Amino acid sequence: MATNNNLLTSLPPCGTVWERFFDVCAIPHGSGNVETISKWIIDFATKNGLEAKQDSAKNVLVTKAADSGCENKPTILLQCHMDMVCESNDASFDFATRGIECEIAELNGKKILTAKGTTLGADDGIGIAAGLALLTDKDLKSGKLELLCTVDEETTMAGAEGIDAGFFTAKYLVNIDSEDEGVVTLGSAGGFDVSASTKVALVETTDTALELSLSGCVGGHSGVEIHQPRANAVVALFDVLKTLLMIPGVRLASFAGGKATNAIPRSAKAVITAPTASHPAIREACDRALAGLKANHPMDVDMALTMTLADATVKTTSLDDSARIIGGTLAMPCGVIRMDGAIEGLVQTSCNVGNVSLTEEGDFKCEMFARSSVNDSMDLVHNMVKATGLIYGLDVSEQEGRFSGWKPNPDTKIAHVTIDAVKKVLGYEPKEEAIHAGLECGLLMDKYHDLEAVSIGATICQPHCPDEYMEIDTVAPFYEILKVICTEME
């Protein structure tokens, strides 16, 4: 984009990284729309004398042969993803046809690169840019380099999941999709979706219908914030319903809560039926329950629970089915199940009750997302859900869309070389980290068992939001670190 290129003179020199980054910005490349950028990467590689190919999942691999004298160095795989999250403050912005317009700004004394009202796509456009700059860097003398650009990391991880066996040859992987300068990521969690469901018969009732609405919870990412004392609005409302079920005549008629399995639910609604005589007891129980929930969840200061009259007559569930659905959801594993033994503060295994619904047709479904860096622990969570389903008469699904965890290992060759490279460039000891969210490294290791991996990146803040920005002065050191890794790897 011509206007982006006007910024080049105001940016610190960094090989051809900025030029390639603006090339990427000019091409629409939201998740599910990566054909044009794939073609552009292949064309760019071919024009620069590099080899490029695509596999059956549409991932692109660009290869640079070893420089003379470096033929005996091990091959390194650099890996990024081609798609970006498309979020805009202006609903009419068409990510399918428009490129990203960048601007330079200052924030807290730091020079930042941001986009005009949209996501910047530095996640992971800077990975593509740094990778292509590196493979075409005439000053770099390295062994064979491979650059893997995957499709649709932000949505399905279908690229990393469906990668062809034998598509690349390297044993050392440098994932360039991290977002913090000075941090070397050495592990991530795997995960899967699982649901428990049942169909219940509804019966006519002359009792009054009441709508209970729990709202105002902070929610959060089920990988990043699951260990914090945040309320899960779905579980919290079922907790209230469990208490209400002790009041004569109370039945559950319908339920809806949560937005996505990997998000901690912020709100939930239930319709219950009850004889009018029970209403005062219900109201009192709700007030008491809310006070208890608030005391237990200090982060959720805006949590509110309201009770209003709903339709005069509805269908409702039997006492048995009400108890089975409420009890079954409450008994599902939710929250942290186990911490990592070796890395302080790292969650090893968790499960999030995400979407739960009981429709007016009597279809009940509880959808969850489980995560673990240890594959056996994922099976354990599945067994917990299956056992709970068995007790409460719920049908439990298989592990859907499962991807593997990447068990942290700080004692690999690539970890040592990367940590030394960061130290050399930044002048301080990097922070070694593992995350409870998912990275593509785990999926790649599923197929390429000998792979040793690290993940690094320039500093990107607020990714996936229109406020996304990249700290400009972290880009050149990031590129330098990649060069040192490629040079020093023996």
Ligand SMILES: [Zn+2]
């Ligand atoms: Zn990313």
